[in-house]
Amino acid sequence: MASSPADLFVTAWAIPQKEHLRLMPAVRLFDVNKADFGRRPLVATHNLHELDLFTDAALIDLLDHFPRKNLYALTMGSDPARIENRLALHDGVSGAELLQAVKNGRLWLNVTRVDRADRRYRVLIDQLYARLAEQMPDFMPDFSQGTLLISSPHTLVYYHADGPASVLWHIRGRKRVWVYPAHDERYVKRELLEDIFAGVRHEYLPYENDFDLAAVVYDLEPGQWVAWPQNAPHRVTNLDSVNVSLSTEHFTRQSRQRARVYVANRFFRTRLGLRGLSTREDGTAAMLKTVVQRLARKAGLDHLQTKQHSPSMRVAPDAPGGVVALEE
Secondary structure (H helix, E strand, O other): OOOOOHHHOOOOOOOOOOOOOOOOOOEEOOHHHHOOOOOOOEEEEEOHHHOHHHOHHHHHHHHHHOOHHHEEEEEOOOOOOOOOOEEEEOOOOOHHHHHHHHHHEOEEEEEOOHHHHOHHHHHHHHHHHHHHHHHOOOOOOOEEEEEEEEEOOOOEEEEEOOOOEEEEEEEEOOEEEEEOOOOOOOOOOHHHHHHHHHOOOOOEOOOOHHHHHHOEEEEEOOOEEEEOOOOOOEEEEEOOOOEEEEEEEEEOHHHHHHHHHHHHHHHHHHHHOOOOOOOOOOOHHHHHHHHHHHHHHHOOOOOOOOOOOOEEEEEOOOOOEOEEEOOO
16 A cells, blocks of 8 residues: 655646535544553544545545556455555456456555545645644654555555555445554564665565564444554455555655655665665664765765566456466
8 A cells, every 4th residue: 555656747737627526525533542642553433435426426526537558457465474466457447357366356546646646635635634634633643645546355565564654444345354463573673664665675574473463453334533653564465345444644844754764774775785774764873874865876886776566467356366477
């Protein structure tokens, strides 16, 4: 559930504009949870499942008009310890056929940066974060973005950690989410997190079944949202129905500085062999590391090759699993 590369962002509103939402989004956060936001896993409620943005008809219309270079269809295996994501092409497949493939198959559609393609989602995300900020005055994100997730029954998202801080707003179906301790070397090695921040590897991580002993587990119903500390590893399994969720990422001064520090530590590790550098986000040392890394990158001394998926399947609505293998 990671954000898309910057070069895939669409630059104009692609869908006929319907700016007004028929229902104002509500975000309910109990007082006991306010101190936990961003620090511990928590679940609270919303009313997005009552909006008309997420009906079958609305999803088909979105998929028909959405820039396809920003839409990813993935199929996967069934063993959470064995990563088997396969990217599927979907050119020439209508929105109705994509939704049919999700219902009949084993697919996960990532509609990335949906807020740039349909202004209603931009309005919705802005209002969601405004509701959060009203309840937590110290929470001051300066940017947010969203990916709409449409997925088949029983599909899964493998164990992974995202770079940005995020919130998962669940809208349709039921899913189970495992959240693991953040910034604990047992669950995510520091070097892997550095590579994730730098964009040189996908967000997926090695997983062991014993990790579940330390996980917080939620069974999400429509109208619930879940948040966890930035970079906390997590995984997801859909239960017995098609799922629709909105995954949002938000950025603050602190979260941006964390990213800069981890990318700088990676530079010193890969170029100079320095390991175990401090991850402290403030202070003179942190500032100097990030300045050196940015200067090195401008000088061409820290070239980062963004990791990309290569397609091996094609969406086929009537096929078992909703996909067929690409011909050699």
